[in-house]
Amino acid sequence: MPKFTLNGQEVEAKPGQTIIQAAADHGMEIPHYCYHPDLPIDGNCRMCLVEVEKMPKLTPACTTLVNDGMVVRSENERVKEAVRGVLEFLLINHPVDCPVCDQAGECRLQDYYMVYGLHTSEIPLGMKVRKRKVIDLGPMVVLDQERCVLCSRCIRFFEYVTETGEMQFFGRGDHVAIGTFEDRPLDNPYSGNVVDICPVGALTSRDFRFKCRVWFLHATDSVCGGCSTGCTVRIDHRDGTIFRLLPRRNVEVNRSWLCDEGRLSFHKLSDGERITRPLVKGRDGVQAPVTWEEAARSIDSRLKEIRDTNGAASILGFASPSATNEALFLFKRYLDGLGATQFDFRLDSEDKKLADEEDQILRHFDKHPNSMGAIKLGLMSEQVGGIEGAINAARAGRLKAGVVIYFKPLVERPGDAEAEGRVLALLDELEYSVLLTSHKADWQDSASVVLPVAAWSEEEGTYTNFEGRVQLAGKAIEVEGNALPVWEVFAMLLHASGAESPWMSAEDVFATMADSVSVFSGITLDQTRLPGVVVG
C-alpha cells in the first residue's frame, strides 16, 4: 500500500491507483473533464494538474501513479493558476449559451469556473470559432459542437464500453469537433450514457431536452425496474412527475451505465389510465367501486369460503416478478395463512431467462426486476408449472380462486401481449379472482376484485436482481388515487383475516422478512443501499 502526502495529509492509496483516484477515495475532488472512473484514462483535458514534489513541472493527476512517499499538492496557488489557465483556454470558443443549455446547473464548466476561473473572457462572441449546433444524433442524443471541451469521454465510451466506435474527433486546431461520420444516428442501445458522462452541454438528452431545469428536480435513489439486472438509478422528479432516470455508480452492478430502454422505462408508468379505487364485482357481474375495508373484508371472507368448500389447494397465489420483496413476502404470508399451497409467478419462462444476458454490457432477457426475489421467497413451484399450468388446473377445476398480481413490464418485448393474454385466460378460468394491478385495461373486467396498487417508483421496497443482490429502491412519487403499495394491501388483508399485522412501513416488513425468511436472514436495510447485498 503506497502512502503519500496529499495537501499535507498522509493518505494511503491502493497499488496501481493514480493520484486522482486515490484523492477521490479520500473525498477530495481534483478538477477534471476527461477522467472518468469507468473509462480508460486519456489525460487530454489538463484540468487535473497537480504539483508533485521533485517533479519539474505540474503533472496531470489522472495519469500519474501514486508512489510511496510522494508529496502532492492540489490546492496551492501554482496549481490554481495553472487550472485557471487551462479553464480559460477551454472557454475560449465556448458560446456561453447557458440560458438555453440543458446542462446548466450540473455543468462542470460552470462549477469549475466559479471555483477556479472567475476571469473575464477576452474573446468577444464575434471572434469565437463557431461550430454546428443542435445536431440530431439519433433517438437519445443531441449534439452541440460549440459547447464541447473535447475531453473524448464519449469517444472512449463507444470505443471501450459498447465497442461500437461511432464517435470521433473531426477537424484540426480550434476547429476540432466531435461527431459521428456524416451525422449518422447513434442507434446503439447504450447511447444515452454519453449524455451523462459528457461533463458539459455538448451532448444532451433528446428525451429530457427542455423538459425541466435540473435545479428544480428532486432526486430519489432507486433501482431500475426494467430488467433483472437491477441497475442502481437515480430518479429525478418534480411535483409528482418523473423527468429522467440517471445511473448511480455501482461498481458491482452497472458501474456508471444504464441502457436506453431502462432510461426511458419510466414513460411506461404515465402511459395509460390508472385504477384509482378498489373494484368489487357485485351480483350483477359489474365491478363497482368500494372502500378498501369493504374490499379486504369481502376478499378474506370469500377466499375462506372457497377454502372451506373446495380445500386450500384450490387457492392459487400468482405473484408478479415486478413486485417488491416486501410485497411478495406479505402476499405469501397471507395466502400461507389461508392454507394455500399453490404458488407461482411465471408468465413466461422468467426463471430461465433470468440470468440470460441480452448483451455483454448490462441487459438481461428477463424484463422483471424481482424474478429472483420471487424464486427466493418460494413463489415458484413445479406443481403449478407457470401460468400455463395454472390455467390448465383451473380449467380442470382443481383451482377455484386466485390472487393475482400483475404489472405491465416497464420495458416492452414482443411477447408481452401474449403474457397479458395468459393472465386474462387465468382470470377467466378462475371462479373467484383477485387482481392487483396499477394500470387499467379492458381485460380486467374478468376479475372478481380489482385492487389498485402502487407501481414501480411509487413505493419503497427492495428488489433482488439476477445474482441475488438485494437493493433498496426509494419512493419517488406519490401513488395516484386510492391505490396502495402491494405490501400494504396484504397487510390489510392479514388484518382482515384476524392475523397479526404490525407493519407501518415497507421497512418494518423488510425487518420481519429478514427475521423469518432464511434466505434474507441477517441482512439489514442499510446493507441494501449501495452497492446492495447478495443473498444466498
Added chain:
Amino acid sequence: MKKQAKVIDVSARAESESSFTKGVLGPLVGMGLTINRMVDNLTGKVNATIRYPEERRAYSDRYRGAHILTAREDGSPRCVACYMCATACPADCIYIEPAEHPDPLIEKYPARFDIDMLRCVFCGFCVDACPEEAIIMSRESELCAFTREETMWDIKRLMQRPELPEFGLGYRPNQTLVDSTVKFTPKEKEKKKLAGRVTLKEDVEMIIHVTFDPTKD
C-alpha cells in the same frame, strides 16, 4: 469647578405659557392659516391632489410596474426560456413552457410564458435575473381586471403593450443599453390603438456578456 445647576421657576413658566398671546391669539393665527388654505384650495390657487386618472404623477424611472417581454427585431420574444426569472421569483408567479426553436442559434423559446399578476409582488428579481434583457418592467400600475383569468398575463399580453407609451418603461437594470435600442412598433398611430412593443437591436448580443462581467457584478 462644578457648574451651578440652572434653577427654573416652574410656576412662573406655567403662567407665561398660559398667557393671552398663546392661549387665544395662537389658535386665531392658526385658524387664519387654515382659512387661507381653504380659500386657496377653493379658488384653485393651490392644489394638493391631482385628478387621477385624468392626471398622473410622474413615477421614477425605476418604478416596478407590470412586466414587459421584449422582442427581437423580427418581433419574436427575446426570451429563451432559461427559467432564471422563474427560479429567482419569490412569489412563484412565473410559468414557462419551453419549446424547440427552428433556428439553432436561438434553439429555445417560450411556448408559454405566464405571469400571475395577482401573485406577483413586483420585486423586480426576474428583471435582475434575466440574462437576455428579455423581461423588463414598465411604469404601468393599473392592473385591475374583472376576472382572475384576466390577471394571468400570457406571452402575448406581456409583449404587446398598447398602453406602454402612456406609462413608459420602468425598472431595467441595463437602462442605457435598453434605452439606446428600445423601439416601439408601430411608431405612431392613433393614440388609443397603439400596439406598442419594445424592440432591442440585434447587436445586443455582445453587450450581454458585458452585463455578466463577474468583476463588475
